[in-house]
Amino acid sequence: MGLREDLERFREVGEQRRQDLAEFIQYGDLGASRPDSVKVPVKIVDLPEFEYDQRDMGGVGQAEDGEPEPGDKVAEGEPDDGDGDGEPGEEAGEHEYYEMDPEEFARELDEQLGLDLDPKGREVVTEREGEYRDIRRSGPASTLDFDRLFKSGLKRKLATDFDEEYVREALRIDGWGPARAFEWAREERVPVSRTWLEDAYDDIPADERDRWRSRSEMESNVEQEQTSTRIRREGIDSIPLRREDERYRHPETIEEKETNVVVVNIRDVSGSMQETKRELVERTFTPLDWYLTGKYDNAEFVYIAHDAEAWEVEREEFFGIRSGGGTRISSAYELAADLLDEQYPWSEWNRYVFAAGDSENSSNDTEERVIPMMDEIDANLHAYVETQPSGNAISATHAEEVERHFRDNDDVAVAYVQDAADVVDAIYTVLSTEDTDE
Amino acid sequence: MSKNDRIRKRQVAQGLESHVDEAAKLARKLGLDPYPVNYWIVDHDEMNELIAYDGFQKRYPHWRWGMNYDRQRKQRQFLGGKAFEIVNNNDPSHAFLQKSNSLADQKAVITHVEAHADFFRNNRWFRLFDEGASYGGVDGSPTTPGSGPDAAAMLASHAETVTEYMNDPEIDREAVEEWVDHVACLDGCIDQHRAYRPTEEWERESPETDDEADTPEELAISEEVRDEVFDEEWREEHDPGEDALGEKDLLAYLAANGRAYDEETGRAVEYEEWQRELLELLRRESYYFAPQRMTKVMNEGWASYWESVMMTGENFADDDEFVSYADHMAQVLGSPGLNPYALGLELWTYVENRANRREVLEKLLRVEGVAPATFDDRVDLDEVLSLLEPVPEIANVVDHLDELDADDPRVDSDGLTAARDGEFDVDSYPWKVLSHEGLVERHYSLVQPPNRGFLKRTTRETLEQIDRYLFERDRYGSVREALADVEYGAGWDRMFAVRESHNDVTFIDEYLTEEFVEAGGYFTYEYSHRQDDYRATSTDPADVKRKLLLQFTNFGKPTVTVHDDNFGNRNELLLAHQYNGVALDVPQAKRVLERVFELWGRPVQLLTVVKEVDERDVKAASRRGQEPEPEEVGVRYRYDGDGFERIDVDREEWPPLSVGAVGYDTKPDEWLE
Numbered sequence A: 001m002g003l004r005e006d007l008e009r010f011r012e013v014g015e016q017r018r019q020d021l022a023e024f025i026q027y028g029d030l031g032a033s034r035p036d037s038v039k040v041p042v043k044i045v046d047l048p049e050f051e052y053d054q055r056d057m058g059g060v061g062q063a064e065d066g067e068p069e070p071g072d073k074v075a076e077g078e079p080d081d082g083d084g085d086g087e088p089g090e091e092a093g094e095h096e097y098y099e100m101d102p103e104e105f106a107r108e109l110d111e112q113l114g115l116d117l118d119p120k121g122r123e124v125v126t127e128r129e130g131e132y133r134d135i136r137r138s139g140p141a142s143t144l145d146f147d148r149l150f151k152s153g154l155k156r157k158l159a160t161d162f163d164e165e166y167v168r169e170a171l172r173i174d175g176w177g178p179a180r181a182f183e184w185a186r187e188e189r190v191p192v193s194r195t196w197l198e199d200a201y202d203d204i205p206a207d208e209r210d211r212w213r214s215r216s217e218m219e220s221n222v223e224q225e226q227t228s229t230r231i232r233r234e235g236i237d238s239i240p241l242r243r244e245d246e247r248y249r250h251p252e253t254i255e256e257k258e259t260n261v262v263v264v265n266i267r268d269v270s271g272s273m274q275e276t277k278r279e280l281v282e283r284t285f286t287p288l289d290w291y292l293t294g295k296y297d298n299a300e301f302v303y304i305a306h307d308a309e310a311w312e313v314e315r316e317e318f319f320g321i322r323s324g325g326g327t328r329i330s331s332a333y334e335l336a337a338d339l340l341d342e343q344y345p346w347s348e349w350n351r352y353v354f355a356a357g358d359s360e361n362s363s364n365d366t367e368e369r370v371i372p373m374m375d376e377i378d379a380n381l382h383a384y385v386e387t388q389p390s391g392n393a394i395s396a397t398h399a400e401e402v403e404r405h406f407r408d409n410d411d412v413a414v415a416y417v418q419d420a421a422d423v424v425d426a427i428y429t430v431l432s433t434e435d436t437d438e
Numbered sequence B: 001m002s003k004n005d006r007i008r009k010r011q012v013a014q015g016l017e018s019h020v021d022e023a024a025k026l027a028r029k030l031g032l033d034p035y036p037v038n039y040w041i042v043d044h045d046e047m048n049e050l051i052a053y054d055g056f057q058k059r060y061p062h063w064r065w066g067m068n069y070d071r072q073r074k075q076r077q078f079l080g081g082k083a084f085e086i087v088n089n090n091d092p093s094h095a096f097l098q099k100s101n102s103l104a105d106q107k108a109v110i111t112h113v114e115a116h117a118d119f120f121r122n123n124r125w126f127r128l129f130d131e132g133a134s135y136g137g138v139d140g141s142p143t144t145p146g147s148g149p150d151a152a153a154m155l156a157s158h159a160e161t162v163t164e165y166m167n168d169p170e171i172d173r174e175a176v177e178e179w180v181d182h183v184a185c186l187d188g189c190i191d192q193h194r195a196y197r198p199t200e201e202w203e204r205e206s207p208e209t210d211d212e213a214d215t216p217e218e219l220a221i222s223e224e225v226r227d228e229v230f231d232e233e234w235r236e237e238h239d240p241g242e243d244a245l246g247e248k249d250l251l252a253y254l255a256a257n258g259r260a261y262d263e264e265t266g267r268a269v270e271y272e273e274w275q276r277e278l279l280e281l282l283r284r285e286s287y288y289f290a291p292q293r294m295t296k297v298m299n300e301g302w303a304s305y306w307e308s309v310m311m312t313g314e315n316f317a318d319d320d321e322f323v324s325y326a327d328h329m330a331q332v333l334g335s336p337g338l339n340p341y342a343l344g345l346e347l348w349t350y351v352e353n354r355a356n357r358r359e360v361l362e363k364l365l366r367v368e369g370v371a372p373a374t375f376d377d378r379v380d381l382d383e384v385l386s387l388l389e390p391v392p393e394i395a396n397v398v399d400h401l402d403e404l405d406a407d408d409p410r411v412d413s414d415g416l417t418a419a420r421d422g423e424f425d426v427d428s429y430p431w432k433v434l435s436h437e438g439l440v441e442r443h444y445s446l447v448q449p450p451n452r453g454f455l456k457r458t459t460r461e462t463l464e465q466i467d468r469y470l471f472e473r474d475r476y477g478s479v480r481e482a483l484a485d486v487e488y489g490a491g492w493d494r495m496f497a498v499r500e501s502h503n504d505v506t507f508i509d510e511y512l513t514e515e516f517v518e519a520g521g522y523f524t525y526e527y528s529h530r531q532d533d534y535r536a537t538s539t540d541p542a543d544v545k546r547k548l549l550l551q552f553t554n555f556g557k558p559t560v561t562v563h564d565d566n567f568g569n570r571n572e573l574l575l576a577h578q579y580n581g582v583a584l585d586v587p588q589a590k591r592v593l594e595r596v597f598e599l600w601g602r603p604v605q606l607l608t609v610v611k612e613v614d615e616r617d618v619k620a621a622s623r624r625g626q627e628p629e630p631e632e633v634g635v636r637y638r639y640d641g642d643g644f645e646r647i648d649v650d651r652e653e654w655p656p657l658s659v660g661a662v663g664y665d666t667k668p669d670e671w672l673e
Helices: A003-017 A023-028 A103-112 A146-160 A164-171 A178-188 A193-204 A215-221 A229-236 A275-295 A327-345 A365-376 A398-407 A420-435 B005-029 B044-052 B063-079 B105-123 B124-135 B151-167 B175-185 B197-205 B225-230 B233-237 B250-257 B273-295 B296-313 B319-334 B342-364 B381-388 B413-420 B436-442 B449-456 B460-468 B479-484 B490-503 B504-511 B514-518 B540-556 B588-602 B615-623
Strands: A038-041 A060-061 A097-100 A125-131 A134-136 A248-250 A253-268 A298-306 A310-313 A350-357 A381-387 A412-417 B036-041 B095-099 B260-262 B267-269 B523-528 B532-537 B561-565 B574-576 B604-612 B631-639 B644-649
Touching: A003 B063, A023 A103, A023 A275, A038 A103, A060 B540, A103 A275, A103 A420, A125 B436, A146 A420, A164 A178, A164 A215, A164 B574, A178 A193, A193 B124, A193 B523, A215 B044, A253 A275, A253 A327, A275 A298, A275 A350, A275 A412, A275 A420, A275 B479, A275 B615, A298 A327, A310 A327, A327 A350, A327 A365, A381 A398, A381 A420, A398 A412, A412 A420, A412 B460, B005 B036, B005 B105, B005 B296, B005 B436, B036 B044, B036 B105, B044 B063, B095 B105, B105 B124, B105 B296, B105 B319, B124 B273, B151 B175, B151 B273, B175 B273, B197 B250, B197 B604, B225 B342, B250 B273, B250 B460, B250 B561, B250 B588, B260 B588, B273 B296, B296 B319, B296 B342, B296 B490, B296 B504, B319 B342, B342 B381, B342 B449, B342 B460, B342 B479, B342 B504, B342 B514, B381 B449, B504 B540, B514 B523, B514 B540, B523 B540, B532 B540, B532 B561, B561 B604, B588 B604, B588 B631
Parallel strands: A253 A298, A253 A350, A350 A381, A381 A412, B036 B095, B574 B604
Antiparallel strands: A038 A097, A060 B523, A125 A253, A134 A248, A298 A310, B260 B267, B523 B532, B561 B574, B604 B631, B631 B644
16 A cells, blocks of 8 residues: 555654754643653644634533532643544544654754754763673672683683593503503593503403504594584583683773763742743753753753742752742852752863743842852853743843843853743854853 | 465455344344445554545555554554444445454444444435536546445545656656645635535636725725725725625635745746646545534444444344443443544434424323323323333344234334244344334333433423424323324434434534533533633533534634735735634644645735733733633734734724634633632
8 A cells, every 4th residue: 555655754754844843842842751852742743724722722521520620620631622533634632752862852953043062161081881891810709700711611621531432442452551552642632641541551451451453453443532522422511610710700991081061940930930931931941951961971950949049949840830939039049059069060060050030030139149140150151041921021130130241251141032932042042152152 | 465364354254244234234124224335354454554544445645644544553552453443435335344353343343334324325414525426527426316426436546646746757746745735734624514516616606706896996096086985984884804705615716716836936826737636636535525524423423323223222242242342332432531422322312312202292292181281290201101112022022923913014024924934043133023113113212221211301391392383282082092193213213314414513503402411521621821721611511512512613623714815906815714702723823824825826814813811911810810801903914935924903804703703712700719
């Protein structure tokens, strides 16, 4: 059927389509992705249609055990008519995702936005355990190279093994004795000792000691058996495993240059940060995280939420938190400075400090505390992203103040995001600022 | 396909042959009138392919089928390849059975398929496509009047046409694919309530809409004179909305009037022959598939209803298959969310019960001394129900074979003779000894356990309603006498009539009851700006119904029509979204507009209404514990091939409001905490 070709073509189109990252970043569903795997909904591949705005359309659900009641939150996934089967022209309710790793994401974004950020700055030499290639004579039992020990034993066994019956026949040549036989054995490279020959000769009854008239008669009548044949026939009852053959494997130590980055994400969670603002922060920060993860060998993230106080949170909570309280942006920088000093020394880590909020701050905090701290904290880049959907409130001047003060610095970026359409520009502003940095 | 595979399929097919024959006979005896059905045995993967191709073996090359297939495969991996039925609207119909299904599943599928084939053949919306027949030469049209579509042949020939163009060295393959994409974006933008006509015919038939000379701007008079004569008052009376073209079939409109955009010259040029042909071909497919999209709930409910009558009511499932069948049904009907099978089945059952009840009440109200006011005193409904029970020999033919009378109109005399001669096992085929009339009585709905309460729930209002139009009162001396006259077939007759004339929208509108909504625990939900999530808003049946109707009206999509084809006197195409209170998905609509540009060849615009919610409004509303009231703004989006421009428009310029523009929003005034 032509369907194979259709499937192939779909894959190709999908590939082309998922390059349309700008659209995904601005309007797509970022929630399905994890820090280590960016999932671009394949839905974007699908052709557009005139459709209702999902939110404005609402829908019909079916309650279970009387839940939910009017006013209750509708469970995740409910906003779907559940009509999952393929009807002509209809699409299934499920989303499919095109997965890419952060490296691919970073590459695509570079291409799309014309960025070219090389992970510069600190490169840290780390010692990494390589494969177990280094062999030593001592070590923990678990690293004993038994293969090698066995092979050595086998070799030794082979080296000392000989066809005993054959040698005994040599002792039965008329006129020979242990001494003559020993000479013969040396000549024939049979690893037999003189003592063995003497003992064997003693065991041979006297009437058998002249069985063969000559060496040639013996050799033409008796077949010498090869060691390998014998082992195959008899098996090995004992391999001489010797202590001196023991070898222990040790990992190779590989010295590697690795690029480390720590990204500090700071977000204002105070009461003025309405949902739309929160979402814009998430839309801006999440792709930045992916991008830097993709660019550096080792990326770590610190999430700081603040109102008038600051505290460190997990990524999962970061974008959802809401608190009451006022706003003091410097609280977050104080915490960031502590955390960076303790865990991410500037000598070893590339540092990015991204903050976002609606530019509202308590009076004089920006000028008196935040700006000095931004100066003080060593970082590849400081950025402030203002998310203010409905233009500026008069009191909200943090972004402007920062921008004014750092106008001439190339390691501070300020970006303004009013709606989702601005997100890609903001990301470009932030990343291109770093780009021209060093 | 390997030889073993073929042999295995043949074995499965042979095992099913008798079931297929019997199902077709039973369906006809029940009163269904299906297309003849050809059954095919396919394996799991072939089934996925067929589903991706909407039930056909050949479609034009397109990545969308690949996407469907990929999805289908992944979905079915997790569902474990459950019994799937796929049957296409074709005369004869083709149905595909999966090799690995159990026999119980195969039987269920077969009975289900027969009912679908009946629906395809008898629902009038499906005739809208077939009517293209009278215009001759349309692929896929019936060759003889009165027969159904030869869709398999039509789609295969479309596949050939597209493939030929793709392989044509003179035509860029990518261009063909893109063109298909452009057109496919407008897949639903047809006039599905009108019969399909090839564009040429459509042009000839469509009323002359070119009334441009009526607008002042078109007259050869000076601006001063014009403004003098056609003052504001005049203009208001001649609101552009009234002159709007209002054409719903965008595909036909573009096929007749569109131009392609030539990138090299930056000009609009006539369509190439292949472009014209592909557009028409895709439009034809849209019309062909539209009836299926318009009758999903009805059609699935219909098939589930008859499947159940045949499988359980007529022992089509053996005793040991019955459990697995019941399990399968429970899974199909019990899947969460709004399930077209369950909804459809419920509604059909309601149609049946209601018609049967009406028939009974009409008879009862003609009993001497019975009127709505005296109904409760004079009529004992338990007695009524027991009088309505089918007679024992009809209800249980197996145990009463000897008592059946070959001359009874409810008995199939040939079947009875054959059964008595032992030609078949009456246990397995009880229906063979009954006529249609007998089956009607045997399956009478009101006395069946799940429906027994239906008659008792009759309200005074219903009685009065029926009573009002009644003639020949006092016709019967007693209840027993009246009930002897009850037509057992009233329910099924009504169902057959409804399946002929309705579509999902009219069906739900007419038969979705409060009872259904309440029993199912259905509720509406809306997006809350304040909470940024979806909140349940109402359990009022009227709200639920309106919300449901929104999902089915115009395929659940907004209606967009041609508003003006010479907008601003610059040959720009102005489309209008017929605003019904629910906003468009604007980012997506813009992407569609980019495609329309390619089909119009010149700038295109879309008139709509957007809802804007200010952060401050959210805040202010939150303080009052309310949802913000979005501001509606009339907007034109213009796309000129390079970029978009948004133009806010005054109220007078708003798009035409669609009928019933209110009421889709079910948010309470005071948002519940």
